[in-house]
Amino acid sequence: MxxxxxxxxxxxxxxxxxxxxxxxxxxxxxxxxxxxxxxxxxxxxxxxxxxxxxxxxxxxxxxxxxxxxxxxxxxxxxxxxxxxxxxxxxxxxxxxxxxxxxxxxxxxxxxxxxxxxxxxxxxxxxxxxxxxxxxxxxxFKWNAIEGYDSDAAQVLPHAWKAGEQTLLLRRQLEAMPDGGRVYIVSPPNPYKCPPGPYERAALIAHYLTQLGKQRSKVIILDAKDSFAKQALFEQGWERNYPGMISWVPASADGRVLRVDVKKRTLYTEFDAHRGDVLNVIPPQxxxxxxxxxxxxxxxxxxxxxxxxxxxxxxxxxxxxxxxxxxxxxxxxxxxxxxxxxxxxxxxxxxxxxxxxPAPSYINTCYSIIAPDYGISVAAVYRLDKGSIVSVEGAGGSSPLDASAWERKMEATYARSWFDNITSDIFG
Amino acid sequence: MKSSLLWSIPLVLVLFQIHTAHAQPSHRMLADACAGCHGPRGQSASPMPIIAGLPEAYLEQTMRDYKTGKRPSTIMGRVARGYDDAEIDALAAFFASEVWISPPQELDPKQVKAGKRIHRDGCSSCHKDNGRFQNDTTPRLAGQWKDYLQIVLEEYWLWERRMPHLFMSIAVSEFDEEDLEALASFYASQR
The missing domain is CATH 3.50.50.60 (FAD/NAD(P)-binding domain)
Incomplete structure (x- = not known):
């Protein structure tokens, strides 16, 4: 409309x-x-x-x-x-x-x-x-995860640059069986769109539910021990997709070191994970x-x-x-x-x-956990002694105790943000 | 010689102060950063509200209410706290000087008609001229995004949101939930 x-x-x-x-x-x-x-x-x-x-x-x-x-x-x-x-x-x-x-x-x-x-x-x-x-x-740092290069990405998509890769990941979700396992390999800092892998986990769980595959699991293997808006994501996953999403930090052997494309298997230091869909987001x-x-x-x-x-x-x-x-x-x-x-x-x-001229900067990142469940993090930035720093007392994440109505508003505003920023750039 | 030297001390102090004070970004520099959510020059292309051309005093007060938490918000409180009073005034002045453009919207004519009746009976004494009227305490409603109007009406309607302007909550409490969409549709239909 x-x-x-x-x-x-x-x-x-x-x-x-x-x-x-x-x-x-x-x-x-x-x-x-x-x-x-x-x-x-x-x-x-x-x-x-x-x-x-x-x-x-x-x-x-x-x-x-x-x-x-x-x-x-x-x-x-x-x-x-x-x-x-x-x-x-x-x-x-x-x-x-x-x-x-x-x-x-x-x-x-x-x-x-x-x-x-x-x-x-x-x-x-x-x-x-x-x-x-x-x-x-x-x-991408190809082969930083051994075996993951641009050819491997044709089979195990990164989907971290939008286009054919995005559609490939979607097709694989559509093709996988109920009860299957989706792995998301989350990269070390810094990388583009810090909350992205965790939003993706949520929306994949949403899609699998829509497709009648709610017995499936989404597992994030992470090269980090914490991530953006973590408490909000963990709460949102549990509320919307109880038991479907799990997160394995680096300290619990979450760091993926090697990929075997043919065997669809990810290797960490101590373990091997075979999955139906492997979404590998490489270091950048x-x-x-x-x-x-x-x-x-x-x-x-x-x-x-x-x-x-x-x-x-x-x-x-x-x-x-x-x-x-x-x-x-x-x-x-x-x-x-x-x-x-x-x-x-x-x-x-x-x-x-x-x-x-004196600069002023801003950033907001919205994440959509379910179609009517959004969260955000925002900051206003200033230059201080040559460095961009966030203004004290401002910004931060959505509150953990927000109402369902507020979560719904944030999902609406997430899409509205997209319409407005793209009209600011391409309009 | 001596007297002229003494005389110049305050001037030096003033210059020193200017040099060390936090340089305020220009109105445009501050306002350009807002475009990512509110659209270029505050002319929003989707439910986030159009703020171009709203009264300066209204914009100032609204930003201050977001900043202090007097007005609840999902994100604006967190953003407003990033600006001091002078910057809020600069932002208000910038957006007040821009031009309101009413976007075309697809609306249900039945809703618009029902909304017009509610407007006449309950809202037109303040939101005159079918919502086009605006002053320091009354924002323009005519041509605002329907979804946004509905969100704000719901905020007034949901007492737990604890919105400022008690009279608005009282006025809106008279309505059924369906009335809110009708009212939003009516104002959105106006130019």
Whole structure:
């Protein structure tokens, strides 16, 4: 029901925004004062491209993204659970061009020459820049779990990048027998979407129940000893799916060391677990392009100035989103969106030759445990002595003693958040 | 010489204070962060409420009520506590200066009709002009998202939510639960 009205509404909104930009020089009229290239069109990159154009239409913005459509990882657990289509998570880049004058190039950046300030693409193009924003997300550490590489992922999905992987996991749940076992391998910190594996466990239990397979078990083997919103998840699992979900921390031999794809078996230090569906979420690092450009530290993530997001390693290159180290902000869609706005404002000021403005950041992560049962964690962030820290006394998780009505509201707001943040980015 | 030096001491102190005080982010910087939930410029694309163009004083008071817990919330209390008074004022000023846009919504005409009757009998003395009227204590309702209107009406209706504005809880207590959806549909149908 919301689908149609939302589309119409977005048209109204973007029409207004377009009208308000008529006074500015558009891309075709030439004469830009600076060029910013954005690598990667996800929550971070696409937001940065749009907000740079809003901040200063005299800046030429070129967004280089290999896919024609963005598919959101946030809410993709609802696709795994058969509650939502992949199409409802997919967005095109046309509005960024039509309404904000962002030039979108569908190609893959293969090389960043920080010295000459030029990026090269697989398609053989070269683009010079005044400033570069790198928002490539994460790459998986293949074989960090022995035997789990990109080929293994075709059989045992990670489903940690939304798309075919998400559907593969869903099909496997549909095919498994009642009384079967689903394993989720949860990665060590840091990784993108910290509450994601635990939301997934809940929504898989929901789907199995819907499919009449409530004798099945969902087992999380974890490389950690605690996780985001843990008490809320454990309470939510027990209330909605009593006895179906269990969590094995690293200290109880939960860390998976090896995978045998053919035997569908996970090996921890002392045990072997054979399952019907194995969802292996591998350890992560900043995407390989960031590593290749010399932007990462020895742990594989990109240190930055947390006000401007300019790389600590390379001048004129800014890194935002999951790939960067942003103080106490988690690797999440809303974090990336918020960082992108701060970064865009800083770059606009730097191009003007003025001081970057005082930043303000925010993040909320909603998790859906059942269709009418949601929880959240939120924080407002400030820069303090060069580090992003959460404002004391604010933020935190939903209360443990919330009413059923409040849990239902949070599930509603979770989906509403998705509609609004995607209209903020792609609308 | 001596007197001019003395004279300059307060100035130096003032400058020092400005330099060391917590630099306040601009109105836009603060407000842009809210767009993830409330939509660009507060023009929400789904049930989270539209806040663009609401009265400044109303927005300020509502944020303060969230912050102190006087108004219950799922998440806004946790968010509002992240902002000091000056920042709340800045946010209110920003969103008050934006334009309200009523989104098209699919509504049940029967509900809208029933809601109009309830509005006339029970609500129109404050929510004048079919809910378009707004002042420092009365938010605009016309064109707000139906789901959100219904949520807030339910909040007033459920006494255990302990909402501020006792008169609203008393007014709403007259209604049946079905009336709430009708009323929400009516206001949502207005432009």
């Amino acid at each position: 919301h689908k149609l009205s939302r589309r119409q509404f977005l048209t109204t909104l973007t029409g207004t925004a377009a009208a308000s930009m008529l006074g500015y020089p558009l891309l075709s009229s030439g004469a830009f004062r600076a060029r910013v290239i954005v690598v990667g069109g996800g929550y971070g990159g696409a937001t940065a491209a749009k907000y740079l154009r809003l901040a200063d239409p005299r800046i030429e913005v070129i967004l280089i993204e290999k896919d024609e459509q963005f598919v959101s990882c946030a809410l993709s657990n609802e696709v795994v659970a058969g509650e939502r289509s992949l199409a409802s998570l997919s967005f095109g880049y046309q509005p960024l061009t039509s309404f904000y004058g962002v030039k979108v190039v569908h190609d893959e950046v293969t090389r960043i020459d920080a010295e000459s300030r030029i990026v090269s693409t697989r398609g053989g193009e070269e683009f010079g820049y005044d400033r570069l924003i790198v928002a490539p997300g994460v790459s 690092k900043a995407a390989t392009i960031a590593e290749a450009a010399g932007l990462t530290n020895d742990k594989g993530w990109c240190p930055v100035d947390q006000q401007t997001f300019e790389s600590s390693n390379r001048e004129y290159i800014h890194v935002i989103g999951d790939a960067c180290i942003a103080g106490s902000m988690p690797k999440a869609g809303y974090s990336a969106n918020s960082q992108a706005k701060v970064c865009a404002a800083a770059i606009s000021a730097l191009i003007d030759g003025t001081a970057p």
